Amino acid sequence: MKNVTYSIIEGKSVGFYGGIVISVLFILLGLFAAYNMEHHGHVITGMSNQIVWGMPHIFAIFLILAASGVLNVASISSVFRKTFYHPLARLSALLAITLLIGGLSVLVLDLGRPDRLVVAMTSYNLSSIFAWNMFLYNGFLLVCVVYLWFMMERRMQRYYPTVGLVAFIWRLILTTGTGSIFGFLVAREAYNTAIMAPLFIALSLVLGLAVFLIVLIIDCWETRCHLGEAILHRPKTLLGVFIAAVFYFVLVYHISHLYMTGRHGVEYFILANGGIYTVLFWGGYMFLGTVLPLLLLYHQRFTKSRASVAAASILSILGGFALLYVIIIGGQAYPLEIFPGMEVTSSDFFDKGIHAYTPSGWEIMLGLSGVAISALLTVIALRILPFMPRSLADADIDDTFKH
Amino acid sequence: MNEKTSPTQRERRDFLKTTAVVAGMTVAPGVLLYSVSQAKQAEDAVTSKVRWGMLIDTNKCAKGCNECVSACATEHGFIDDPHRDSHPEMAAQWIRKVGLRDKQTKKEYSLPVMCQHCEHPPCVDVCPTGASFKRADGIVLVDRHICIGCRYCMMACPYKARSFIHETLENQKPYSPRGKGTVESCTFCVHRIDKGKQPACVEACNKAGHKVMLFGDMNDPSSEIYKKLKEVSSTALRPDMRLNPGIRYQGL
Numbered sequence: 040m041k042n043v044t045y046s047i048i049e050g051k052s053v054g055f056y057g058g059i060v061i062s063v064l065f066i067l068l069g070l071f072a073a074y075n076m077e078h079h080g081h082v083i084t085g086m087s088n089q090i091v092w093g094m095p096h097i098f099a100i101f102l103i104l105a106a107s108g109v110l111n112v113a114s115i116s117s118v119f120r121k122t123f124y125h126p127l128a129r130l131s132a133l134l135a136i137t138l139l140i141g142g143l144s145v146l147v148l149d150l151g152r153p154d155r156l157v158v159a160m161t162s163y164n165l166s167s168i169f170a171w172n173m174f175l176y177n178g179f180l181l182v183c184v185v186y187l188w189f190m191m192e193r194r195m196q197r198y199y200p201t202v203g204l205v206a207f208i209w210r211l212i213l214t215t216g217t218g219s220i221f222g223f224l225v226a227r228e229a230y231n232t233a234i235m236a237p238l239f240i241a242l243s244l245v246l247g248l249a250v251f252l253i254v255l256i257i258d259c260w261e262t263r264c265h266l267g268e269a270i271l272h273r274p275k276t277l278l279g280v281f282i283a284a285v286f287y288f289v290l291v292y293h294i295s296h297l298y299m300t301g302r303h304g305v306e307y308f309i310l311a312n313g314g315i316y317t318v319l320f321w322g323g324y325m326f327l328g329t330v331l332p333l334l335l336l337y338h339q340r341f342t343k344s345r346a347s348v349a350a351a352s353i354l355s356i357l358g359g360f361a362l363l364y365v366i367i368i369g370g371q372a373y374p375l376e377i378f379p380g381m382e383v384t385s386s387d388f389f390d391k392g393i394h395a396y397t398p399s400g401w402e403i404m405l406g407l408s409g410v411a412i413s414a415l416l417t418v419i420a421l422r423i424l425p426f427m428p429r430s431l432a433d434a435d436i437d438d439t440f441k442h
Numbered sequence: 443m444n445e446k447t448s449p450t451q452r453e454r455r456d457f458l459k460t461t462a463v464v465a466g467m468t469v470a471p472g473v474l475l476y477s478v479s480q481a482k483q484a485e486d487a488v489t490s491k492v493r494w495g496m497l498i499d500t501n502k503c504a505k506g507c508n509e510c511v512s513a514c515a516t517e518h519g520f521i522d523d524p525h526r527d528s529h530p531e532m533a534a535q536w537i538r539k540v541g542l543r544d545k546q547t548k549k550e551y552s553l554p555v556m557c558q559h560c561e562h563p564p565c566v567d568v569c570p571t572g573a574s575f576k577r578a579d580g581i582v583l584v585d586r587h588i589c590i591g592c593r594y595c596m597m598a599c600p601y602k603a604r605s606f607i608h609e610t611l612e613n614q615k616p617y618s619p620r621g622k623g624t625v626e627s628c629t630f631c632v633h634r635i636d637k638g639k640q641p642a643c644v645e646a647c648n649k650a651g652h653k654v655m656l657f658g659d660m661n662d663p664s665s666e667i668y669k670k671l672k673e674v675s676s677t678a679l680r681p682d683m684r685l686n687p688g689i690r691y692q693g694l
Contacts, residue, residue, distance in 0.1 A: 077623075079609065079610075080607070080608045080609040080610060080622045080623065081532070081606065081608045081609075081623075082525055082529060082532055082608040082609040087529075087531040087532045087608075088531060088532060088533070088534075088535070088596070088602075088604075088605050088606055088608075089531055089602075091593040091596045091597060091606060092593065092597065150590050150591045150592055150623070151589070151590065151591015151592070151593070151606060151607070151622070151623030151624055151625070152589065152590050152591045152623040152624060153590075155588070155589075155590045155591075156590075158571055158588050158590060159570060159571055159590050162571040162572055162588050163570070163571070163572070164566075164569050164570060164571060164572035166566075166567045166568075167567065167568050167569055167570045167594070168568070169568060169569075169570035169592065169594050170570040170571070173570065220594075223568070223598075224564075224568075224597055224598055225564060225598070225600065225683060226564065226598060226599065226600030226601075226680075226683070227597070371597070375600060375601075375602050376680075377555070377600065377601055377602065377679055377680065378540075378542055378679065379680070379682075380544065380545055380546070381542040381543065381544055381545065381551070382542065382543045382544075382545055383540060383541065383542060384541040384542060384543050384550065385539075385540070385541035386538060386539070386540045386541070387508075387511065387535065387538040387539055387540075388535045388538040388540075388555075388602065389530075389531060390538075390540055390555075390602065394531075395531075
C-alpha cells in the first residue's frame, strides 16, 4: 500500500462558493417548508390519512440508504483488505455521516411534532423497529466518527480494521432495520415480507456507490485533481453487480407475490394497472435505473467512457428513487384488504378504490433540503479536514499502475 | 262474566298500584346507585379482569343511517374541524359507515368500522415512543403528550382506524383533547366508560331504535355481551391476523 497524501480543498473557486450558496438556499427553502408544515399542519402537503408517508419519506429513506451504502467503499478497504480502495475510505466515511444527517433531518422535520424530538430520544418502545432504528442511526454516526478518527490518527491505525468491521456489521443491521420498517407491516399487502431487508441492503449499495462516484467526479473536476481510469473502473464493475443484485431481489419479491393468490391485486396494480406507479416501475426503475446503466457499464461501446460511468451513476440513482416511490407510495395507494371476499360499495373514509397522492411543493422543498444539508456538510468538511487524496491518478494510488 | 267491578275490587287494584309505585320508587334509586357503584372510581386502577368489547349486529344496521358517526363527531368535537368538508381525505374519522357486497352471493351489508381495540394491536407494537398503548381493560389509546406524529401506527393498523390531525383545531372538548400533528382514534369513549356510561355511538344507535351495537365487558359472565357472544356466531375483521379484536360482527 502506498503512503497517500491527503489535503483539504482549496475553497477559493466559483464552484466551491456556488455550491455553498445553492445548498444554503435549498436548506432555507426546506426550513421554510418545515415551518409552514408546523404552523399550518400537514394540511398544506399532499399527504393525507390514506397516504400517510409521502415525498419527504422517500427523500429521507433515499439518503439513509445512500449513507449506509456509501460506507461500502471504506469497508472494501478495511474489511476485505482491498488496499486499492484505501485512499477513498475517508471520503466514504465522511459521506456516510453527512448523508445520514441529511436524511434524518428530513425525517425529523416531517414529524407531526418535530418539537418532541427529545421525547423520541428518551422514551423508547423496544418492540418498535422505529425505536431500534433511532439507536442504529445514532450509533452509526458515532461508529463512523470513530472510524474516521482511527483512519486519520496514525496512533490508532492498528485498531482501524476492527472498527471497520464494526462499522460494516453495523450498517448491515441498520439497513436491515430500515427495510424492516416495511417488512414488519403485516396489514399491507405490498409490504409484510422479509425480503424488504435484503432488497434495501442491495439498494443501499447501489445508491451509496453511485453517490460516491458522482461526488468523486465532481470533486476531482472542481479541484482539478487527477482522477485515474482504474479508480473509476473498478467501482464501476461493482456498481453493475449491485444493480443486478437489486434487480434479483425485486424479481424474487414480485414472483413470490405473484405466487400468493391474495397478493395478485396489488401486483396487478403495481405492474400493469397502477398509472404513475406502473410507469415509474417499468420506465423509471427497470429501464432508466437498471437496463440503461447496465448497458452503459458493460457494453463495449460505452464501457471505456468516463461519461458513461457518470451517466450510469445518475441513472441508477434516478431508478432507485423511482423504486422507492413505487414501494412507499404505491404500497399505500393500494387499499387495505379489510373485508376479504367483499366488495366495498360505499364508505365515508375512502375504503373504496385507489388512494390519490400528489406531492406538494412543500414536501419536495423539504426533501431537497436534506440533499442540500448533506452537500453543505460535505463541502465544509472537505474544506476543514484532509479527506481527499492529493492525487487520484492511478500511479499515485497503486504501484501496479506505475510503468 | 260481569263487566262491572265492585268497589272492593277497585280498592284492591288501587292498593296494588300504589304498592307497585312505592316499591318501584324504593328500588329504583338502589338500582341506579348499584350501577354507579359498579362504575370505576377515579382513583381505581384499570384492571385486566375487564375486557371492554362490542358486538355489532350487521343485520340490524340500517343502510344510510349515520347516527353513530354523527354522535362520535359531536361527542369528540370533529364537527368544528375547519377543513372537514374541504379536505375529507385529511379529516379525522374515528368511526365510519361502510357498505359491503359479498362477491359471491351479492348480499349487501352495512356496518360501522372503528378502532377494533385489538388484544395484540400492531399500532402499539410499532409506536417508537410508546404513545400508542393498550389499557389493561383492552382499550387501545394514544397518549397525545408523547406522540411525535410519525404515523407509523397508521401504516401498521390493518383497519385504517387512525387519523392524523393535519391542522390547528379549535373548540376542543375538555374530556377529549386532540392536537395538530398527533395521531388519534376511537377511544371507546373512555371518559364515559369510566363513569359507567355507554360510548356515544352505542347510545345514539339505541336512541335511534336500531340497537345494532352491544357494548360491555366481554370477560363478565353476567354481562349481556358475554351471553350474546356465547349464543350467536360472530366474527372479527381479518381474523386471519389473530389480533383478537374487541369488536365482533354478527351476521357478516
